[in-house]
Amino acid sequence: MGRIAKTPTPPYYAVIFASERTEEDRGYGKMADKMVELASRQDGFLGMENANDEGLGIMVSYWDSLEAIQRWKENAGHQAAQERGKSGWYQSFALRVSKVESDRYFEI
Amino acid sequence: MGRIAKTPTPPYYAVIFASERTEEDRGYGKMADKMVELASRQDGFLGMENANDEGLGIMVSYWDSLEAIQRWKENAGHQAAQERGKSGWYQSFALRVSKVESDRYFEI
Numbered sequence: 001m002g003r004i005a006k007t008p009t010p011p012y013y014a015v016i017f018a019s020e021r022t023e024e025d026r027g028y029g030k031m032a033d034k035m036v037e038l039a040s041r042q043d044g045f046l047g048m049e050n051a052n053d054e055g056l057g058i059m060v061s062y063w064d065s066l067e068a069i070q071r072w073k074e075n076a077g078h079q080a081a082q083e084r085g086k087s088g089w090y091q092s093f094a095l096r097v098s099k100v101e102s103d104r105y106f107e108i
Numbered sequence: 109m110g111r112i113a114k115t116p117t118p119p120y121y122a123v124i125f126a127s128e129r130t131e132e133d134r135g136y137g138k139m140a141d142k143m144v145e146l147a148s149r150q151d152g153f154l155g156m157e158n159a160n161d162e163g164l165g166i167m168v169s170y171w172d173s174l175e176a177i178q179r180w181k182e183n184a185g186h187q188a189a190q191e192r193g194k195s196g197w198y199q200s201f202a203l204r205v206s207k208v209e210s211d212r213y214f215e216i
Contacts, residue, residue, distance in 0.1 A: 003164045004126050004202045014124060014206050016168055018112050018157045022216075049126045049202075051161035056111045058159040058166040060124055092215040094112045094157075098122050098206035107200040108130075 005047025005062055010100045012046055013063045019085075019093035020056055028089050031081050038077050044068025062100070069097060113155025113170055118208045120154055121171045127193075127201035128164055136197050139189050146185050152176025170208070177205060 021028070039045055039061060046062035063069045072078060085093075129136070147153055147169060154170035171177045180186060193201075 004128060004200055007202075007204075010204075014122070014204065016122060016124065016157075016208075018159075018168070020112060049164070049166055051126075051159040051164050051166040053159035053161065056157070056159050058157055058168065060126070060166065060168075086214060090214060090216075092112055092213070094115075094211060094213050096115075096118075096122065096208045096211040098208040100124075100204045100206040103202060103204040105200070105202050106194060106198060108198075 003049065004105075005049050005060075007046050007062050007100070007103065008064075010102055012100050013066060013069060014098050014100050015061045015063065015069055016096040016098060017059045017061075017093060018056065019059075020091040021089055022091045024088045026088075027084075031084065031089075035078060035081055038075060039072060042068065042072050042075065044071070066097070111157065112213075113157050113168075115154050115170050115208070115211065116172075118210055120208050121174060121177060122206050122208050123169045123171065123177060124204040124206060125167045125169075125201060126164065127167075128199040129197055130199045132196045134196075135192070139192065139197075143186060143189055146183060147180060150176065150180050150183065152179070174205070 036048065039048065044064040046064055048059065048061045050059045144156065147156065152172040154172055156167065156169045158167045
């Protein structure tokens with residue numbers, strides 16, 4: 001439990017990152033954990049949801065502004081991980097920046 | 109491969125559905141497959157990405173307009189699945205409608 005992000009009233013921003021991994025696994029788990037920790041300490045970070053299925057990972061992170069997304073993109077530790085991702089871990093990915101206009105929650 | 113959606117040039121819309129399941133599993137897989145098939149035949153459907161991790165599922169579907177999303181929400185087969193989801197399969201979920209403003213692809 002607790003893996004669904006509790007975000008404020010819209011509008012806010014979502015970065016949708018869908019990735020297919022290569023066979024190369026070295027250091028990936030450690031980097032992923034570190035990136036979650038780094039992101040959550042950034043100004044404007046609102047939450048994150050993450051699911052890894054065989055072959056496909058989806059990570060959605062939520063932010064209060066496009067500026068916060070830009071700062072996260074430029075974060076030095078994150079940039080190093082982005083480079084390492086493209087040269088080894090990822091076969092392909094799609095990264096989409098979107099503005100959340102409405103949301104709805106359900107809980108038993 | 110092929111599990112990352114190929115979407116047109118933005119803007120378009122993303123519905124981000126993050127869910128935590130109950131222990132109740134009966135009929136879920138069959139319904140999920142049927143919903144993917146139903147959605148992909150809707151007008152305005154652009155693609156879908158889907159990852160199920162232990163306990164958390166993320167499904168992102170892409171649409172060309174808010175009207176297309178509304179029609180999908182009102183689809184009779186989909187409505188039946190929504191009801192069954194709330195009365196049995198889902199412990200909790202968050203559903204967010206967002207407008208994709210930019211995207212970026214990477215492929216080896």
